[in-house]
Amino acid sequence: MNYKTLLLQLSAILLIAVGCSPRSDKDVIADIYKTASCDSTSYHNLRILSKNYPNRLCGTSISIKAIEYMKEVMEGEKFDTVYLQECTVTHWDRGAKEVGTVYSSKKDKINLAVCALGNSVGTSANGIKAEVVEVKSFEELDELGERIVKGKIVFFNKPMDPNKINSFEAYGEVVGFRFAGASVAAKYGAAAILVRSCTTAIDTFPHTGVMRYRDSKEIPAFAVSTVHADILSKLLKEDSTLSLYLKSDCKFLSDEKSYNVIGEIKGSEFSDEIITVGGHLDTWDITEGAHDDGGGCVQSIDVWRIFSKIGYHPKRTLRVVIFMDEEMNQRGGRKYAEMARLNNEKHIFALESDGGCDKPIGFSLETDDINFRKVELYSSFFKPYGINNFINEGSGVDIGFLKDQNTVLAELMADPTHYFDYHHSGYDTFERINKDFLEQGSATMASLIYLVDRYGLK
Numbered sequence: 471m472n473y474k475t476l477l478l479q480l481s482a483i484l485l486i487a488v489g490c491s492p493r494s495d496k497d498v499i500a501d502i503y504k505t506a507s508c509d510s511t512s513y514h515n516l517r518i519l520s521k522n523y524p525n526r527l528c529g530t531s532i533s534i535k536a537i538e539y540m541k542e543v544m545e546g547e548k549f550d551t552v553y554l555q556e557c558t559v560t561h562w563d564r565g566a567k568e569v570g571t572v573y574s575s576k577k578d579k580i581n582l583a584v585c586a587l588g589n590s591v592g593t594s595a596n597g598i599k600a601e602v603v604e605v606k607s608f609e610e611l612d613e614l615g616e617r618i619v620k621g622k623i624v625f626f627n628k629p630m631d632p633n634k635i636n637s638f639e640a641y642g643e644v645v646g647f648r649f650a651g652a653s654v655a656a657k658y659g660a661a662a663i664l665v666r667s668c669t670t671a672i673d674t675f676p677h678t679g680v681m682r683y684r685d686s687k688e689i690p691a692f693a694v695s696t697v698h699a700d701i702l703s704k705l706l707k708e709d710s711t712l713s714l715y716l717k718s719d720c721k722f723l724s725d726e727k728s729y730n731v732i733g734e735i736k737g738s739e740f741s742d743e744i745i746t747v748g749g750h751l752d753t754w755d756i757t758e759g760a761h762d763d764g765g766g767c768v769q770s771i772d773v774w775r776i777f778s779k780i781g782y783h784p785k786r787t788l789r790v791v792i793f794m795d796e797e798m799n800q801r802g803g804r805k806y807a808e809m810a811r812l813n814n815e816k817h818i819f820a821l822e823s824d825g826g827c828d829k830p831i832g833f834s835l836e837t838d839d840i841n842f843r844k845v846e847l848y849s850s851f852f853k854p855y856g857i858n859n860f861i862n863e864g865s866g867v868d869i870g871f872l873k874d875q876n877t878v879l880a881e882l883m884a885d886p887t888h889y890f891d892y893h894h895s896g897y898d899t900f901e902r903i904n905k906d907f908l909e910q911g912s913a914t915m916a917s918l919i920y921l922v923d924r925y926g927l928k
């Protein structure tokens with residue numbers, strides 16, 4: 471054997487040795503991000519979901535078609551099994567488009583962009599015409615009392631604070647008017663309520679969302695766009711006795727069967743330990759729901775697609791769950807947790823994406839300190855990708871029902887700056903999706919699940 475042959479053989483042995491050595495976690499994660507960015511499938515699927523299946527509120531026929539579409543998508547992704555999990559959902563129907571018109575002696579009549587809030591009763595067929603009382607807090611409403619409020623439309627006009635970096639915090643300060651305003655106003659004999667849309671965007675999209683009645687007369691509840699809230703407020707300053715006409719046609723139809731869509735990959739070593747990743751398929755009925763939450767659905771499916779492409783088979787059982795009915799009553803999330811308990815399943819980790827698809831910035835966990843520290847230890851792997859936030863401040867709505875089953879819960883955090891521009895409105899369309907951010911979100915989720923799957927949590 472001459473020197474040259476020996477050198478070639480040594481090189482070959484070295485190459486084989488390198489090839490056989492397990493890849494480092496850092497390399498696997500780099501591969502995950504690269505794979506996500508080279509695959510347009512989720513972006514393409516989100517376009518179809520948004521454009522062909524918009525307004526997919528639970529109980530509607532379009533929501534069933536969306537379920538069938540997602541099942542078909544998942545069946546093309548080499549899961550071990552794809553199945554539907556039945557749940558019963560309510561069917562709230564908006565009916566004819568709402569009307570909101572201001573009549574003032576000082577101006578021609580002005581139409582406002584309004585929409586009924588989810589769960590609201592409709593007005594009578596003739597609508598409601600009444601004077602308007604504008605308030606910016608419940609305290610202000612309490613002070614006015616029945617003497618001023620009775621028979622009028624209460625206009626909750628507190629703007630969301632645009633100076634808060636975390637828009638979820640600003641949302642939290644005003645969403646109570648949408649959620650509970652009707653019941654509080656009804657106590658004082660109000661005829662209806664009109665709520666400024668929960669967004670800092672100044673535009674003409676009314677933003678809907680769920681409201682509830684609590685021990686009070688059920689009065690119609692509407693949202694108004696921010697532009698028209700400002701116009702109405704200005705008109706009221708000029709003419710405090712102007713009247714507002716509101717008409718809505720919404721009502722509940724009979725309950726319907728609906729479904730979560732579940733794709734499962736059996737774990738290779740610890741198949742009794744389950745990791746769930748998901749988003750919700752239902753949307754409000756006035757939106758394509760691209761950010762909320764079609765994007766979360768396709769990102770969740772991406773987790774498995776990426777694993778499959780890089781040749782990683784999870785040690786633990788991986789479930790991708792496309793939940794139904796997050797917006798109204800969370801019947802899908804409740805059913806999933808109920809079945810997990812009934813079947814004595816051991817859910818070690820659940821990750822949800824329901825915070826929009828802008829640039830991913832981290833994870834918010836919901837667990838005890840010990841488990842939080844374990845997950846936080848992984849944070850250094852994410853720094854090269856701009857993922858710098860690991861907090862323990864709550865997770866997702868649908869996976870939240872697993873909390874009392876000792877499941878470590880987490881939600882992907884995306885840059886929240888513009889989330890409420892889209893939220894629950896006609897502005898949440900596929901055009902608002904940034905492909906790179908969507909895919910970075912998928913990769914960020916897949917990376918955390920890879921680490922949790924590889925090393926476990928206990």
Ligand SMILES: [Zn+2]
Nearest residue numbers: 762763796824
């Ligand atoms: Zn959502």
